[in-house]
Amino acid sequence: MNTIEKPIVEFMNVNYSADGLHILKDISGSFPEGKITTLVGPSGAGKSTLFRLCNGLSSPSSGELQLKGKSIHEYDPISLRKNVGVALQSATMIKGTVLDNLELPLTLQGQKIALTKAEELLQDVGLDESFLYRNAQDLSGGQRQKLSIARTLVNKPKILLLDEVTSSLDRVSQHDIEELIVKINKKYATTIIWITHNLDQALKIGHYTWVMMEGEVIETGEVSILHHPKNERVQQFVKGELE
Numbered sequence: 253m254n255t256i257e258k259p260i261v262e263f264m265n266v267n268y269s270a271d272g273l274h275i276l277k278d279i280s281g282s283f284p285e286g287k288i289t290t291l292v293g294p295s296g297a298g299k300s301t302l303f304r305l306c307n308g309l310s311s312p313s314s315g316e317l318q319l320k321g322k323s324i325h326e327y328d329p330i331s332l333r334k335n336v337g338v339a340l341q342s343a344t345m346i347k348g349t350v351l352d353n354l355e356l357p358l359t360l361q362g363q364k365i366a367l368t369k370a371e372e373l374l375q376d377v378g379l380d381e382s383f384l385y386r387n388a389q390d391l392s393g394g395q396r397q398k399l400s401i402a403r404t405l406v407n408k409p410k411i412l413l414l415d416e417v418t419s420s421l422d423r424v425s426q427h428d429i430e431e432l433i434v435k436i437n438k439k440y441a442t443t444i445i446w447i448t449h450n451l452d453q454a455l456k457i458g459h460y461t462w463v464m465m466e467g468e469v470i471e472t473g474e475v476s477i478l479h480h481p482k483n484e485r486v487q488q489f490v491k492g493e494l495e
């Protein structure tokens with residue numbers, strides 16, 4: 253992160269343990285506001301666990317985690333959900349139409365979505381407004397992922413957490429989603445934190461990267477560090493020698 257950038261998510265000596273296992277080890281660092289940071293590392297490195305701390309699904313065992321300069325403990329669940337949107341690889345839909353799914357974040361708050369808003373959100377993610385009354389179960393994988401991302405935008409989140417959102421998609425849909433995320437980042441200045449196994453994708457769309465291994469953050473910096481990592485294990489990882 254360069255000096256003029258403001259941190260929006262800050263980890264200060266964060267540890268997380270579960271079932272007697274020390275899973276996240278003394279994590280310190282920040283995600284800059286309005287930028288795309290990718291989170292990479294081998295399987296089991298702790299990436300998804302770190303995400304669950306950012307959206308309040310788990311709490312640090314020790315240390316401090318701040319969002320917008322305020323401890324995550326001070327956010328109530330609704331304001332946390334409004335600030336932090338999440339899209340997952342599975343892009344799970346409820347039974348019903350595209351509109352029902354788009355409206356879900358508001359339904360949970362006892363509200364309805366304005367039709368013009370729903371149309372605008374579909375337009376944002378490149379789905380035609382004629383999709384609104386289609387059965388969500390009938391969408392293709394790529395369309396479902398676009399809808400899942402549109403759904404996170406309903407609350408205008410400041411931060412969007414993406415966990416392997418393109419891993420089960422074909423190349424064309426993968427490319428569409430990458431373009432879409434870059435567009436959202438530019439249009440709404442949304443901070444994006446993106447877990448990906450795909451290093452080419454990290455290099456293509458990210459401004460910054462965190463490399464995690466065995467519960468630790470090993471290297472961070474501009475995404476170009478992936479071309480010439482300093483750490484020997486990270487060098488092995490980028491060469492594909494670690495799973």
Ligand SMILES: Nc1ncnc2c1ncn2[C@@H]1O[C@H](COP(=O)(O)OP(=O)(O)OP(=O)(O)O)[C@@H](O)[C@H]1O
Nearest residue numbers: 270271273275293294295296297298299300301302
């Ligand atoms: N609640 C839990 N209880 C016990 N172990 C856990 C728990 N949550 C995560 N772990 C363990 O912590 C480690 C990190 O898991 P995590 O899912 O965060 O890794 P990851 O980097 O996201 O991996 P992947 O890329 O495979 O999704 C793994 O060894 C996992 O089995």
